[in-house]
Every structure is written in C-alpha cells, then in structure tokens.
Amino acid sequence: MKWQGRRKSQNVEDRRGQSGPGGGGGINPFLIGPLLKILFSKTGLIIVGVVIVFSVVTGTNPLNFLGGLMNGGGQGFTTETNYAPSAEENELAEFSATILGDTEIIWNQLLQDYREPTLVLFTGSVSSACGNASAATGPFYCPGDEKLYIDLSFFEDMERKLNAPGDFAQAYVIAHEVGHHIQKLMGITDEVHNLRGQVSEKEYNQYSVKLELQADFLAGVWAHHSQRISGMMESGDLEEALNAANAIGDDRLQKQASGRVVPDSFTHGTSAQRMRWFKKGFETGDLRQGDTFSASEL
Numbered sequence: 001m002k003w004q005g006r007r008k009s010q011n012v013e014d015r016r017g018q019s020g021p022g023g024g025g026g027i028n029p030f031l032i033g034p035l036l037k038i039l040f041s042k043t044g045l046i047i048v049g050v051v052i053v054f055s056v057v058t059g060t061n062p063l064n065f066l067g068g069l070m071n072g073g074g075q076g077f078t079t080e081t082n083y084a085p086s087a088e089e090n091e092l093a094e095f096s097a098t099i100l101g102d103t104e105i106i107w108n109q110l111l112q113d114y115r116e117p118t119l120v121l122f123t124g125s126v127s128s129a130c131g132n133a134s135a136a137t138g139p140f141y142c143p144g145d146e147k148l149y150i151d152l153s154f155f156e157d158m159e160r161k162l163n164a165p166g167d168f169a170q171a172y173v174i175a176h177e178v179g180h181h182i183q184k185l186m187g188i189t190d191e192v193h194n195l196r197g198q199v200s201e202k203e204y205n206q207y208s209v210k211l212e213l214q215a216d217f218l219a220g221v222w223a224h225h226s227q228r229i230s231g232m233m234e235s236g237d238l239e240e241a242l243n244a245a246n247a248i249g250d251d252r253l254q255k256q257a258s259g260r261v262v263p264d265s266f267t268h269g270t271s272a273q274r275m276r277w278f279k280k281g282f283e284t285g286d287l288r289q290g291d292t293f294s295a296s297e298l
C-alpha cells in the first residue's frame with residue numbers, strides 16, 4: 001500500500017504502555033459495604049434497573065459495568081515506566097491512524113452525519129465500555145463507547161501465526177471493525193443484540209454470522225471507494241485482504257478471549273462467505289448490495 005505521508009486520523013487514543021485496571025474489573029472489597037447500602041436504597045434500585053437495561057441494550061455484562069463504575073469508569077490506569085515501543089510498532093501506529101483517517105474520508109462521503117469512531121491503541125490489557133480485554137482478545141469494536149481497540153502486536157501475530165501478512169490485510173482488519181461501527185450507527189447492531197434471548201441460540205448465531213459478513217462487506221465498500229479516491233492499493237493488495245478474510249475470522253480472534261468482552265459473536269461465516277462478501281463490497285462499492293440479512297444465499 002502507498003499509505004505514507006497521508007492525513008492521519010485525530011481520533012486515536014494512544015494507551016500503549018498503560019496497563020488496564022487490576023483484578024480484571026472486579027469490585028474493590030473496601031467498597032462492598034457502602035455499595036450494598038446504596039443497592040438496597042430506593043436510588044440504588046433505580047440505578048440497578050438502569051444498569052440492567054443498559055446492559056441488555058448494549059450486550060455488556062452488568063457486573064463489568066458496575067466494576068467499571070467502582071474503578072472510576074475505567075480511568076484507574078497506571079503507566080508502565082519501562083515501556084518503549086520499537087520503531088516497527090510506531091510505524092504500525094502511524095499506519096493504523098492513516099487507515100482510520102482514510103475510512104473517515106470515505107464514510108463521511110457515503111453517509112450523512114457520519115460520527116467518527118475512536119481508535120484505542122493498547123498493550124497488554126484495556127478497559128472498555130464492553131468490559132476489560134486482553135491482547136489475546138484480538139481487535140474489537142465496542143458499540144457502548146464507539147471505539148475500536150487494537151493491540152498492535154496482533155498485526156505481527158497475523159503475519160507470523162495466522163499466515164496473513166501484508167499491510168492491506170491489516171487495513172482490512174481496521175476497516176472490518178469500522179464496519180461494525182457503521183452497523184452500530186445504522187441501528188443494525190442493536191436490532192441483532194435485541195434478539196438475544198428472543199430467538200433460539202442457533203438462530204441467534206445465524207444473525208451473528210450475517211452481522212460479521214456485513215462488516216466484511218462494509219470493509220470491501222471502504223476499499224472500493226478508497227481505491228477510487230485515495231488510490232493506496234497496489235497489485236497484490238486485494239489478495240492480501242482475501243487471504244486475511246480467509247485466515248482470520250472473529251472466531252479465531254476471539255477464541256483465546258478472557259471473559260465475554262467482544263459484543264459480537266463467536267460464530268462466523270465460512271472463509272468462502274467472508275471472502276465473497278468482502279469482494280462484493282469491493283467490486284460494487286454499493287451499500288445497497290450489503291443486506292446480508294435478507295440475502296437468500298450467504
């Protein structure tokens with residue numbers, strides 16, 4: 001990709017070198033007494049009600065949410081003094097900010113009143129509105145705070161462990177997570193999450209697959225317009241993305257996840273389906289072609 005020297009996104013929160021809150025978001029034991037008092041008061045019941053409604057709507061664990069509140073909303077970070085990123089890692093950070101910047105250019109053109117998401121770079125572990133996550137979770141999007149979370153070591157893992165090398169493969173990952181953000185803005189994420197518990201698990205998993213494939217499609221739509229407007233792609237780049245679509249499903253990314261942090265599903269489409277929907281988005285660039293929910297064949 002010819003990505004160097006382009007505009008970088010300003011919506012990047014660099015939390016590298018900070019460790020997330022200790023104890024995995026648990027409630028501070030010293031606060032249990034006062035917390036119980038509050039819980040059994042009238043206001044407490046209202047707060048609990050609001051938290052439960054919020055949790056159902058956003059698909060987060062209410063205990064994580066409460067834990068986050070007790071930890072000061074996840075602000076309790078400590079900075080590791082011995083953190084020094086390598087030159088390669090800093091280049092990956094520049095790259096990610098550039099790709100995010102390009103998705104802003106494209107989606108601002110395609111959608112009215114596009115609300116830009118924030119990219120959080122972290123190392124090790126991170127706290128999000130969807131709970132705490134470790135690097136093993138892989139990149140994820142949290143609809144609760146409209147942020148994308150990436151530990152850049154994932155890109156090295158893609159190359160070394162998942163056999164999906166190439167900068168465009170990395171761009172595809174970012175564009176896929178931005179795709180989940182588009183789904184959130186369009187109300188699709190909420191629609192699907194609201195079905196949880198209303199339909200059988202099997203049926204729900206099928207909806208999750210459609211959500212994933214649509215995020216792939218949206219990544220393809222970005223790539224189509226990005227190529228038209230920014231022209232960053234070089235020969236071999238499309239193949240890199242298709243190879244990555246084949247090699248990395250959210251299932252693989254999330255398999256080693258600790259806890260249920262990622263709001264979308266552990267189920268996914270087949271590699272062939274993932275490649276097909278990315279390609280469809282890339283070839284058409286037409287948002288109307290991406291209705292994976294009413295498609296007769298995925």
Ligand SMILES: [Zn+2]
Nearest residue numbers: 212215250264
């Ligand atoms: Zn996904």
